[in-house]
Amino acid sequence: MTVAMECRSSIRRRSLAAVGVLVLVAGAVTAVTAERSSAAGDTMPTQVAVHVSPEQDLVPHRSTHAFEVTIWGQARNRLGGILEVSGPPEWQISPALQRFDLDSDGLPVSQTYTVSVTAQPEAGIFDKDTITFTASTDRSDGPDAARDSTTAVVEPIWSGDDVPIALDAGPTGSPVMETYHALTPETRWDPVRGYGWVDTCPSARDRGAPDLLRRDFTFSSAVCTLRLTVPPGIHQAFLLTGDPLYQSSHTVVYVDGQRVAETDHLLGAGEYSWLTFDLDGREAGRQVDIVLDGEDYQEYWRLGALVVE
Structure with missing residues (x-):
């Protein structure tokens, strides 16, 4: 009985693989270890998380302010996709689309990208507008697919060039x-x-x-x-x-x-x-x-x- 139990325990240890899981807690990304059965054919799920700074901003008409967008990702190998930024038509966004590529190799990694927004003159003073930042992987389905988004609030104000x-x-x-x-x-x-x-x-x-x-x-x-x-x-x-x-x-x-x-x-x-x-x-x-x-x-x-x- 003891020999059989030890044998089954040894087989179980060999069949388990450590898989990194990306966890976003209070704005910070950390790696935790989870055990999954490789015998069942499970693979590491691809995950992404998006963080933007600043989360709110006052922007004068015709002025351009920059946001720093950090994309965290974790996958078995390379992780690639598109960062899409959208907002009301009164805001000019550049670039609205840009590619991200992260070499994960099973570990959580990150890369920071810059996105600029410009308040057009027709943007209403005191309007609280939302800019949305979305990261999507190249794959749209299956274990290699992942998507995350976050927002920032922008508020147009007067340009000093337009007032006394x-x-x-x-x-x-x-x-x-x-x-x-x-x-x-x-x-x-x-x-x-x-x-x-x-x-x-x-x-x-x-x-x-x-x-x-x-x-x-x-x-x-x-x-x-x-x-x-x-x-x-x-x-x-x-x-x-x-x-x-x-x-x-x-x-x-x-x-x-x-x-x-x-x-x-x-x-x-x-x-x-x-x-x-x-x-x-x-x-x-x-x-x-x-x-x-x-x-x-x-x-x-x-x-x-x-x-x-």
Whole structure:
């Protein structure tokens, strides 16, 4: 009885083969080992996983932003296929199709590809559009077939070339959105430049994410005044407030002594709001003071960007 059991155990060990299985957990790809019976004729299943960075982005009209697309794959030998990228017609995508080839040889491997998207002028401001990234193997069926997809959210915003004023607030030296002008704590009022702080200057933070406009901001618990040269006529202003990492106090905006805009609730971490209000340049244009104050919670106002149409 003992000899027979040992013999069957030996046969079982020889009939089992270690097969790598690709597992995607919380955005990371790892290899785990699973035993499958080679005597039954099983083969290693082909698998792919797609990850994109960044997962969200603000893109000015006519500007091009790049996404890094990482394709992970695992197969018994070489793994090849097509990366297809699609989105609304208001977005130009390049390349929409590109080939990927991974030399797996049973191990999980990866390769990163670049895809660029351009917001066309007809893309609606504040529209949250979805770009889909799909990796498909050359085989469409059977154990050698695999497919995976992921998405990124893109939101068109104004180009600084299309509006009188477009400011990106943050610390000195932090990245600035293309076509926008930097607004830092050191940006004092300058009538030639046409914008800047008067009297008390704020502090600034750069959180590093999620994108060029929302990653950084100026803030203060003191009342601060930002002076602008506003062109003739009535213009709509848009002020971005919020914090990627922490809850925000109420940001309140005063113009010409009037309370013209405020957040309607305490913004949570990673939550943003565009406050809108009118600025009147009158017949000849004039200097207008935007007064910022913080209320509730820690009483810090936050300014991430300011656009005047």
